[in-house]
Amino acid sequence: MFDKFFKKVFKSRKTVSAEEAEVMNDELKRLQEDTALREAQVIKLARLLQEDPGNSSKYAKRLNIHNRIILDNKEKILELEIKLLDS
Numbered sequence: 001m002f003d004k005f006f007k008k009v010f011k012s013r014k015t016v017s018a019e020e021a022e023v024m025n026d027e028l029k030r031l032q033e034d035t036a037l038r039e040a041q042v043i044k045l046a047r048l049l050q051e052d053p054g055n056s057s058k059y060a061k062r063l064n065i066h067n068r069i070i071l072d073n074k075e076k077i078l079e080l081e082i083k084l085l086d087s
Helices: 002-008 018-051 055-086
Strands: none
Touching: 002 055
C-alpha cells in the first residue's frame, strides 16, 4: 500500500542515468518473465501434489523453492520499479 502511494507522489531527481535505466528495465523484464514461468510451475506442481501423493514430498519441496524465489523476485521488482522512478 505504501509503495503505491510513494509511486504517485514521488518527484524524480534524475539521478539514474539512461544506461542504468536501460539495464534496470532489462532486469525488470527478465524478473517478470521468470516470475510468470515459476507461477505456472507452482500451478502444475500443486496439481501434481494432489494427483500423485506418492511423490508429494518431492513436489512440496519444489513448491517451497519456487514460492521463495517468486517472493524474492517480487521484492526485487518492486525495488527496481522504485529506483526507475528516479530516471
